Amino acid sequence: MSLTSSALSADSARFSHTIPAGEPYLFEVKAGQTLRLLDLQGNQAIDTLFYSAANPRERYDPQRTLRRQNNAYLTTGSVLYSNLGQALLSIVADTCGRHDTLGGACAQESNTVRYAHDKRYMHSCRDNFLCACLHDGRLNKRDIGANINFFMNVPVTPEGGLTFEDGISAAGKYVELKAHKDVIVLISNCPQLNNPCNGWNPTPAQVLVWD
Template identity: 65%
Template sequence: MSIQNVVKSGLESAAVTVVDEICLAGEPWVKVVKKGQIFRIIDLEGNQAVDTLFYNAKDASERYSATDTIRRQNKLYLTTGSKLYSNLGNVMLTIIADTCGRHDTVGGACAAESNMVRYGLKKFPMHSCRDSFLHALAHDPVCQQLNMSKRDIPSNINFFMNVPVSEEGGLDFADGVSASGKHVEMRAEMDVLVLISNCPQLNNPCNAYNPTPIRLLVWDYSEL
């Protein structure tokens, strides 16, 4: 991440990149982002869905809460200025830049069971975001150190995913609102464990039936 890009996002600072990685479609991704660090997710090819969970990196029983995040801000979608609250009422991260416009808080993660109900017997594989989460919890050293298991999967954020809510309260998985190169950027307000499933869904039109890679960056910065 160049200093020029950091300045464009509003940080008058010199940046030190600590993570710059690609996560392929269908793969999980786990990292600790320390308090004060900046975390950016880039939708490389557009209209991908990035299912994301956040945990207190020291105690995974404190984790992102969709209920607290929606209720405290009286907003269903996330964008610049949104604060991500934990189940203990603490701010975990703040969205400081967003070129997509809004991100879903209620659609949840696809599972093999829900995929079968929604799409029936399709020719495409039914690998799911919940499967990716479970794989990471079972194999990632940090998750293992925190004794995490399937009981630790709450409702997640779907970055870049478009899930309109009707006046009657119904959900509709619609065409995406993102595009190639769109990004969302967050400042960690505590040490957080980030758990991502880069959605593998081949049967959902939200990503034009073409799940794609994402780029993930974390950097430190110091005031000039």
């Protein structure tokens, strides 16, 4: 883990928005701006995708990102690369210390496979992503790829499997990213109730942006 605090004050942010528990949010961050994702009450997973605003077909690529940094987790110093090999954003501060890149977004299908058939129609991150894309118009179903789960704790077992564990975040923990180009940020403030990623209780999260 690499814990790094920020010198930025919330009072000086040019933009701030609180995402209700379990809801999506889509917005833009300009090149040179700093984005903070804030876990307001603790143990909340924030599923996130990034796209180039100039060309949304260019998007966050987990394979390139993990291969270049030789680490399955993200923290201070991690650079998020696109499918075209370009740097989209870099993590410049992180008071949580580790963020998941492998667990993916909950969906109807995964709710059924992991939990039970009667969980199929529970609200999910994939539903959130699709709803936000529908309202924005620049993205669609084909643009939903593998996402980052900020604040989510998904350890890799010695056998190479994944487990969903209680979060390592807490109220007030945050991660900050500096944009290298204009990016679209697509968030699902995860509504999952069936594993510990949200402490069994989804809560609001906040985004802040500084010039």
